[in-house]
Amino acid sequence: MTLFVDTSGILALVDRDDPLHAEVVETFALGHAEPLTTHAYVVVETLAVARRRFGTGVTADIIDRILPALEIAPVDADLHAVAMTAFREAIGSSVSLVDRTSFAFMRREGLDRAVAIDADFRTAGFVTLP
Amino acid sequence: MIRTQVSLTEEQMRRLRREALRRHMSLASIIRDAVDQVVPDEDVQRRERIDALLAVAGSAASGTGSVAREHDDVLAGYRW
Numbered sequence: 001m002t003l004f005v006d007t008s009g010i011l012a013l014v015d016r017d018d019p020l021h022a023e024v025v026e027t028f029a030l031g032h033a034e035p036l037t038t039h040a041y042v043v044v045e046t047l048a049v050a051r052r053r054f055g056t057g058v059t060a061d062i063i064d065r066i067l068p069a070l071e072i073a074p075v076d077a078d079l080h081a082v083a084m085t086a087f088r089e090a091i092g093s094s095v096s097l098v099d100r101t102s103f104a105f106m107r108r109e110g111l112d113r114a115v116a117i118d119a120d121f122r123t124a125g126f127v128t129l130p
Numbered sequence: 131m132i133r134t135q136v137s138l139t140e141e142q143m144r145r146l147r148r149e150a151l152r153r154h155m156s157l158a159s160i161i162r163d164a165v166d167q168v169v170p171d172e173d174v175q176r177r178e179r180i181d182a183l184l185a186v187a188g189s190a191a192s193g194t195g196s197v198a199r200e201h202d203d204v205l206a207g208y209r210w
Binding site for chain 1: 176177179180182183184185186187188189190191192193194195196197198199201202204205
């Protein structure tokens with residue numbers, strides 16, 4: 001079973017001050033046996049936040065050591081359109097376009113579990129780890 | 131171990147014997163190494179990549195511990 005990886009999961013993995021850091025590390029260790037996947041928008045978002053809050057060294061670590069362990073899917077036109085429609089229909093919601101893309105991606109790929117510290121995933125009907 | 135039979139050209143066999151002599155290994159060991167290089171074990175590769183990932187876990191210290199939860203707010207107002 002493949003695990004989806006959200007921006008919040010990667011950020012909590014590198015941030016030793018995150019209250020769930022240890023649990024997130026254990027969750028990523030599941031990747032020894034199960035593929036970890038994400039999509040390109042999560043990568044864009046993660047690198048933007050990491051460079052802003054953690055600096056260039058940690059951002060380079062994410063590029064060099066973390067992303068190679070993930071299967072990174074491109075966001076194709078169909079996926080983008082589905083996510084954009086969902087985002088437009090609930091434009092007043094706090095759910096980001098990146099999260100809308102993640103939900104659409106997970107449904108399309110038949111994934112039900114996400115490494116995420118984000119209640120929006122649970123609200124959308126997915127299981128979050130840790 | 132599974133026994134199998136393969137056909138090699140004379141030139142391939144010559145190179146194989148030469149490499150086996152150079153490395154003090156059997157012909158079968160050289161062939162097994164070559165198979166691992168051409169068709170890597172995906173499970174082994176995945177485990178190695180996850181180990182590399184875990185090695186940089188905790189490399190950042192936000193001080194607040196809230197970056198993951200509030201990453202949307204981090205992006206707000208930041209040109210990215």
